[in-house]
Amino acid sequence: MLNTHTYENPPGSNSLSAPWQIDPVAAGRQCHGRLWSTLKEVCNLLHVPSSHLCGDEELLFQNVQFKSGQRIHAIGQAFDALHLVHSGFLKTVLIDEYGGEQVLHFPMKGDLLGIDGIHARCYASEVVALSECNLIVLPFKKLISLGKDHPELEDTIYDLLSQELVRKQGMAGMLGSMGAEARVARFLLAMAGRFEGMGYSGKLFNLRMTRHEIGSYLGLTLETVSRTLSNFNEIGWISVYQRTIEIKDQTALESLRRLPSSCSRPRKVVQGSL
Template identity: 55%
Template sequence: MYLASTALSATQPDTLTNASLRALVSSNRGSSVLSKPTEWRSRGSLQSSLSEVCGLLTIAAPEYSSEENILFQHVHYKTGKRIHTIGQNFDTLYIVNSGFLKIVWTDEYGSEQVLGFPMKGDLLGIDAIHSKRHATELVALSDCDLILLPYKTFSNLGRKYAELEQCILSVMSRELVREQSHIRMLNALGAEAKVARFLTELGERYSQLGYSGKVYNLRMTRLEIASYLGLAIETVSRTLSAFHELGLIAVYQRQIDIIDAKSLTNFRKLPQSKPNINITPIANTKITGRKEKILGTSIAKKCLPQWKKESAVIAV
């Protein structure tokens, strides 16, 4: 049996060096080669066959003889761990088997931009094939399980099986189309419509994975959503509150309930809002301590903007 890589636990360092990855690859059938066998710990069933990998990528697996039973190993990462960093040498592709991640790009001034939120079934690392170095960093937003695909091994399989090579190119094209769709959305839609589109597309991804597309948890923070959509965090928070008030969604901390999916899908712009101020003057009354605090809270709530669903701009 040929092992394309070996399993690591989440307790290992954030990134894998090229030397480590090369040590993980076995060129001998019937055995796996580890440079330091006692240094790593395996947990559970951490091997995936080529057919399982293809199934995860939703592509057809090539027919191959049973003696060429190639297995790809998994690696576990805890929340907040980095899978690879900017400038790190490239020699491995990743498939998300479970969990949620974010792709982050950092400019020369240290400003970060979130470029994506990979989920189960996504192929990662293809942007580094040309330069052989990663231009972004990949960070786990939750405990996640990734399948390692050594690039040379996978490309050799593609040359051996023409149908597999076509499927791999199809997966890469799918990722490119998704990125282009995101760029069009950023350029064409207004702020509130971007948030609406983000919520509906995230729900669609959950549905494709077999989960509920109507009720789900946001694994990312409001700040990360704002960075991904090119908005201010205040805009994202205000828009989510407005959608909640309009009855399009229900927000419970990080849980999102999609109530009116059709209106949310076609949403374009929030109506103009006016502060709902209704303050009764209090004459000849001394307000101190707790009464002053309660009155201030009441006034603050009444000054919040009010929206009406029927005046929102929704495309038909």
């Protein structure tokens, strides 16, 4: 488009070897910060019991920093590493033929990026930072071979893939069967749960994404999202101030979680063998 973007940071100025690395100088010269993570740290983020890990203290994974608006990887780009979110907020989007973008997820601390690149060896979605981000680079090959030495880690990898599948499955179910209010309510509760899981308040938090992005994620327009939030605000279920959300009646929100789909379908299924 016509305007000059605000981030002047020249993307092509890195001199490092691997394509996923960014210029440490551009990232803010984080040498005294955490540029490398141990396997133990990775395991903690992934919620793997790291009790048996010893002798690998020297094993390090590189960290990379991204600023808000920067793209971690694009669709079609060659895949060779996953990224584990150490801190920050992001969005993963799908770009349909000719421009329209569809938000798929809002990864945050502990989430794994790039899983969809394993198949076909190139990323199937695009990931963009919504805030300053610190990501840990996990070269896929390295991760797999590590898994062979650490069964819990290997189990966890399968777990994570399967879990992500379940999540997307639920997402598809929701998009197919729930109305706008229920979608927004679920979204708010999900966000609350994730913040709580990270140790922050699940009652009062700050959304990092625009209404437009929320709408895209939920299969709604930004206007509908805005209106629904205003609604919830008026009836006192939540309090909205810009991107700050306060959950004031969680029970009420939860009660919305199923909505205008045909309820009580007859189910006629013969129990199979075994």
